[in-house]
Amino acid sequence: MRFLRWFVRFPIVWLTIVVLIVVLALGAAGYERTTKWIAVVYVSLIIAWTLVGMIRDVMRGHVGLDVLAVVAMIATLAVGEYVASLVIVLMLSGGEALEDYASRRAKRELTSLLDRSPQVAHVLVHPQSDSDEVQDADAADVRVGDVLLVRPAEIVPVDGTLLSDDGSFDESSLTGESLPVSRSAGDEVLSGSVNGSRAVRIRALRRSADSQYQQIVELVKQAQEDRAPTVRLADRFAIPFTAVSLVIAGAAWAISGDPTRFAEVLVLATPCPLLIAAPVAFLGGLSRAAKAGIIVKGGAVIEQLARVRSAAFDKTGTLTEGRPDLVAVVPAAGFAEDELLTLAASAEQYSSHVLADGIRRAAAARGIHLLPAVEAHEVATNGVTAQIGGRTVVVGKPAYVASLAPDTVRRGIREGEAAAYVAVDGRFAGTLVLADDPRPESAAVVAWLRDTGVERIAMLTGDAQATADAVARGVGITDVHAELLPPEKVHLAAQMRPRPVMMVGDGVNDAPVLAAADIGIAMGAKGSTAAGEAADAVVLKDSLAGIADAVSIGRHTLRVAYTAIWIGISLSIALMLIATTGVIPAVAGALIQEGVDLATILYALRALTGPATGLVIPTAKPHEREPVAEAA
Template sequence: MPRFLRPLTRYPIITATVVVGILALVLALADLTDAARWVSVLSVSGFIVFTLVGMIRDVLRGHVGLDILAVVAMVATLAVGEYAASLIIVLMLSGGQALEDIAGRRANRELTALLERAPRTAHRVRTGPDGTDAVADVPADEVAVGDVLLIRPAEIVPVDGVLLSPAANMDESSLTGESMPVPRTAGEEVLSGSVNGSAAIRVRALRRSADSQYQQIVALVREAQESRAPVVRLADRFAIPFTAVSLVIAGAAWGISGDPTRFAEVLVLATPCPLLIAAPVAFLGGLSRAARAGVIIKGGAVIEQLARVRTAAFDKTGTLTRGHPTVVEVRAADGWTPDDVLRLAASAEQYSTHVLADGIRRAAEERGLPLSAATAAEETATNGVRAAIEGRSVVVGKPRYVRSLAPDTRTVEIASGQAAAYVAVDGVFAGALILADDPRAESAGVIAWLRAHGVERAVMLTGDAEPTARAIAAAVGIDEVRADLLPADKVQLAAGLQPRPVLMVGDGVNDAPVLAAADVGIAMGAKGATAAGEAASVVILKDSLAGVVDAVAIGRDTLRVALSAIGIGIALSIGLMLVATTGLIPAVAGALVQELVDLATILYALRALTGRDPQQDLSTTPHPRDGAALVGHNGERMPHSRSIRSAEPTRPAERGTR
């Protein structure tokens, strides 16, 4: 179908109404007034029946909306013989929906762009018997883990993979919002959705397309698009009073003037398009603006909650802190060397999914200590890991857990904010690893911004020991701390926090329950935190807590614009209705003027697409109470126990963080 004809089929009611209007005009000019009247009456009556059917369906679902005003206006204009005005009302209502669609596509552009650029084809490289490589194009969904793929210049990486080429420059702006190219070297992970630079590269697939980073983001975006914004609920708050006021004004005009035409002249200016159109356009604009900032908000209902947040709760490790703890000291017990303690602990921690275990493994690798495989391993929820290494039983974890297996375990002294991972071998205490993790540079600024913008209460909910938790809290400006919590404890506390709504920010798999339980759950980063991302209402794609400021600020701006647009529409409509009571605005002119009101409210609602960058007010200066490098291993672990008989080490890509 030619492009210029597509609007005619996309909006059939508009097309039909225009055709009927032209036909009625031709008949009237041909002095066939009765025929013109009946054509108009039948057309408008059909639209009234169509609208009434929709209203009945809404009532059966428990929703009473604003369509009653439109129906009364159409019936009134037909009753007083204003057939042209009745057709214009039909055109106005259907045209309003078209304007909403057009404005919605404009507002939804950022979200739609993410969906449209999802990679669909991959260049798979296969080596033949003669040693030559053959490249075949296959659907991205058919790529298997381990396949070697060719990524040509400026192409989108179809699946998560490991870079085989010596080096590459990747554009990851669609994933993180970072506009500068990111250099990658051989062995580093390359994320799907990133754009290759100017040189062809090869990667080995780490995950299938459906499990890859970009597809997870696309799924979040699709959920955000399909979720129903609270626009109906928002409009309904004004529906009954606006309908009542409109009918009173119209009835008073009729009663005072004694002319029933005045009733119709007033009601054509009371049609509800500004209320029905402005809010959805504003919410779509807010969703799009957030996506552009690297924040995926799952629907308009979340935007409304974000705008009203009064309490903010935060996990600690990986949320308020960097989430990359480092071993700052190894304290070996008598008869042990620091290297032996670290090597055995790191060997056991290969089988842990805890983010702090990663710091222990990194410390061993940096010292060049070879890690041994386990013949059996088990991780116990929130306590630690136990593994059979080189024929010895190695335990790493909290002091209470290690002491239950090695009674001679003794508590070591640590500085404020530090924490210790205790190690026992064959039931004998072997030493402790002292770990530390710095607060994020932006954490104190984020807390200060929230307090300055209406958030009355900031709380830390963490499984870490209280001294460590309080040191971090003091560094970032949080006064209220709940420590030594299990995931279920977090859920219970979040449910009881006041005032509402409550925002909860976390980054790991065991944060998923509390993120789902909070009024607004925000997951820090989509990488490696699939469960948290699925449970959360908001996902921050950048590895920065500043995205919380973006989410709250955009939520507030969007709700303000939506309410202002509704207010403008109501004020203009009521003002024009009052003028129409004097008879100065004929029904046809009133219907046309109402179209201008629709356009004004839509243009105002599109302001939700733009706004001042809230991070301009965000200081990254450390809090005055900032302490030393912090966080330790005796924090919360995964909310399950995991036995590993084959003892395969956990791959970095599978590690959940907190």
């Protein structure tokens, strides 16, 4: 069946082989006139078909390299080298087959992600009972709140909350973590993870289209569809290579006086190395990135990553762990600790900020029951306001809270800490202090970027200046811009030099600057969908080391693509110069050029592997924080 599919996919290849065999057989039997007409008619049809494609490309503004192949076919027919003309057709059509094979090999990791996309969900008919009676449904039809049964070794179809007491899940396709992870009742289970040896029940948290794995699938589809840089790379070499080839062939004809020499030179100038090697290299880079837990949205991003000269980082959840823990509750006069935490955590139910998660977790750890809000709204990067139990509760930055509660008292915080201020009914209620340590790999990644040619590294954050300065010192960044609103981040990223600029972030508030940067990278393991959609690449692993991997893969891929192109061009020109002497017959030249194509494609597949970054990540160690005063 695979053989038949190959025939269906590449009909020109086997048809050319049949015509070539017939021509050789009839020629051996003495039917030279018949062989001539068969070859002329068949190759002329191929030339006409190719010319139609060339005209379409020119109308789209793309000057292709097929002109060399067309000229070579016409020249071989004109000088009576009919077998050589058929070999050229076979070489070109066979090049498509080679590209298909190499592309499939290069896209293996990307394709495997698509192949594993969850398709079926087992929806429990009686979720309130112990019955495991299920009704199978398409994963896309699962509704939020449905209770699903996930059998052993099955793929979790949608993001959900674990209802069973515990479970073990393989999340390697999502995060790259090779060991199974344990989950307890109430924990979130991500779609695309593989269940362990026990059947479990989950309650759907999101629809399939909004779940983690489907977001990854959409990113992969974008990565597969974008091939713009490979076209640009070919275009950069197309006109010069065509001109040089025609000059060498024309000179050979003029010097020898034999038009056959023109054809013998041109059969060695076919453009497969440019048309195939570069795309294969970029697909290999995309696949290697996917294997490393980085989804890159197309070859254009690979090329930009290879050239990055400036980098900007968000702080919370990017340079830091992103799971700040509550270390102190400091109520103002007239408020108790538990009262302050209850009101703040209840309001923070309606916030997507990472500090809100830390406050909610602290409340849950103390057994505090959160109160519902009649109305709530969040002002991005500033804070959240909620109507709770007839009271107006505001939680956020000191300046924002002070604008609503003039008696707000700023307090000193220590290095690495952040403070959330709380106001109730226009009166300052107290402060919640949280600590979010830098990731253990952050300093190593910043140093690696600086050592490998990234000239400027900055921090762009909405957090307080003192907190930002403390984290920046710990990771080796001196260019710090704090207390920024999203539009200010976008403006600063646009002003950064030298270009291209890479921006790394993880939250909803980072989406605008990720979209505006030359290369936006989202930390997607715990990041928002908005950030992932706006970014050019998403790091699935919860580690900043993926940034170094992405840049390293981009550089290696571009280097391989250019080297493959130059190998093809150099060998072709060398062989053309040899052919000017007449020692390489046209048929032999066409076959030799096929070997050049194969060599460049095999080299392009080197993009699937590459050198390690050499990044050394120290073991995380607790450190003492020295007191600092919080800036306004």
